Amino acid sequence: MDDQELGFKAGDVIEVMDATNREWWWGRVADGEGWFPASFVRLRVNQDEPADDEALRAGAGGAEDGGTEAQSSKNQMRTNVINEILSTERDYIKHLRDICEGYIRQCRKRADMFSEEQLRTIFGNIEDIYRCQRAFVQALEQRVNRERPHLSELGACFLEHQADFQIYSEYCNNHPRACLELSRLAKLSKYVYFFEACRLLQKMIDISLDGFLLTPVQKICKYPLQLAELLKYTPPQHRDFKDVEAALHAMKNVAQLINERKRRLENIDKIAQWQSSIEDWEGEDLLVRSSELIYSGELTRVTQPQAKSQQRMFFLFDHQLIYCKKDLLRRDVLYYKGRVDMDDLEVADLEDGKDRDLHVSVRNAFRLHCGATGESHLLCARKPEQKQRWLKAFAREREQVQMDQETGFSITELQRKQAMLNASKQQATGKPKALSRPYYLTRQKHPALPTCLPQQQVLVLAEPKRKPSTFWHSISRLAPFRK
Known part of the structure; x- marks a missing residue:
């Protein structure tokens, strides 16, 4: 270390004598004085606070001079x-x-x-x-x-x-x-x-x-x-x-x-990929109006006539609510069933009991009512806490829409098209979509047999291998009569 450099350790209080240089200051600690790097230290929060017992014993004049020096250093x-x-x-x-x-x-x-x-x-x-x-x-x-x-x-x-x-x-x-x-x-x-x-x-x-x-x-x-x-x-x-x-x-x-x-x-790439995975999608793309998934979960949708109950998966985005049906065999496959416009919608919390409109008993229910079209949706959650989460999610959706309007956030047409294009490419290279018909109704392709094999060997290959049936053996054991 140079003779003019000041040595110090963590926790030392250095009195700054000269801070005109931006990178190196002249200071004093204990009995030594010298240059030290300004980036290695920080200014005390209260410069007028004494650093040790010796400062407490200093006279009033000394404290006054110290305060002036501290203020000058802070300036x-x-x-x-x-x-x-x-x-x-x-x-x-x-x-x-x-x-x-x-x-x-x-x-x-x-x-x-x-x-x-x-x-x-x-x-x-x-x-x-x-x-x-x-x-x-x-x-x-x-x-x-x-x-x-x-x-x-x-x-x-x-x-x-x-x-x-x-x-x-x-x-x-x-x-x-x-x-x-x-x-x-x-x-x-x-x-x-x-x-x-x-x-x-x-x-x-x-x-x-x-x-x-x-x-x-x-x-x-x-x-x-x-x-x-x-x-x-x-x-x-x-x-x-x-x-x-x-x-x-x-x-x-x-x-x-x-x-x-x-x-x-x-997130818009993820939303585009999600939409491309939904079967039988109808209407405009999700990204035309939405850019954020707020909440999702399973709810029971009660519809007219005869108050029919349907289990549906609901996905709440900004501006719209999408609901889908799960495939009976492949539960990870979803089929598009409809959407609800959230911009002109009222969310009503319903008490447990009989609904006045559908005349059916409901629990953990809430109603979505559209003022413009008069359309109404009665939805029921499985548990009270799930219902509360949905009600809070609807409130967050409105806050998100208002914030986007204030900040001017929107997705450009180019960004939307690029996201949908990326999703379609990934869908083409990824796993295929679910079949529109049940898999057991599709035509099965038979393996092609080589023509050089003898006819008898071909018949043997075509003969399906079956396990011996235990049907009659089981019947004979369970029969209540003897021969």
Whole structure:
């Protein structure tokens, strides 16, 4: 260790003497002073709190000087965080500009190598991100107090642009497809040489294109961490405190929303595969209106006339409820029987007893009534707790629909068609669907016998092997008479 470096161990309290450098600070611990890395320590939550018994015996003047030094150090820490935010934003803008000018512009000149749809797959909406990010950085620069940086108010800037950050959702959802396309192109040498030439012409660092395209995904996840660090060094009496606190909450919500949308879009492939496995499907595709499975289970459906009971499997999605019938022989095979529109539906909890409309006794029942068509569905669960789960699921479905309307979440026509296409391909390569007729009614194919065999041997092969019957032997044992 260098003579000017400060040695310390975990738990030591270091008094910071100089924090002007962003990476190395000058500090004092016990009897030693020296430089130490700023990333190895964290600021005490309460700088005015004494560290040991010796500090408790210090005079009033010493405490006053210590408080001033602590506040000065905290101001310097806030300045460092602000400088870090601005520095990373400038680097990020240059990074986006290099991608747009160095790669996308050159790719568009080579229509023989790249189609516009292919470029959309590889780069997503990164050009839109570049435009929004430039506007955000300009607004951020205007909020900085050049003379006293620790007084800068950045929180309001994040709040003003929080809606713009939602465009990262589309980019993050498309990023896995971009990686697959790049891995496919990496097998062709002409694309490898082309991308490398683009990088060298733009004088970019030695990182592959997929590494550059990962940066926006990492950036949107880094904002909550930076704001949390800024809030830590912002005193409650600072004018920016409430805005930074609100901005931290807002950016966490943005990151959470992006993750939720990514999960939802990953689920649409599973929903498309589920629909392709259902026999006798009728009507529009499930993905036209729905994108989330809320709840599923078996219920008894009571229908008119004569209050007929039917066991059905119900699947609650956003906007609609699908019910199917299980195959008698293969219980894993489901047949489509109908759907219920949830958008104009009232869910009524029924008490145990005789139903007024169908005049039949019911238990653990609830009714689904459509106000527009007057259609009504009486459903019964096996146990009271199952009924409560269904009622809560119906409430969650309405909350999910309302949240999607507020956030503007929807599935594009291209995403829906791609999911259905993937499901049909998987269905073709996977196990075949159930037969539309019972398997015992299908014609059995007989094995073809070789023509070179003698006729007697053919007859022997055709003769079915039967076990000796024990029927008459059993009758003779059970007969109550003798010969």
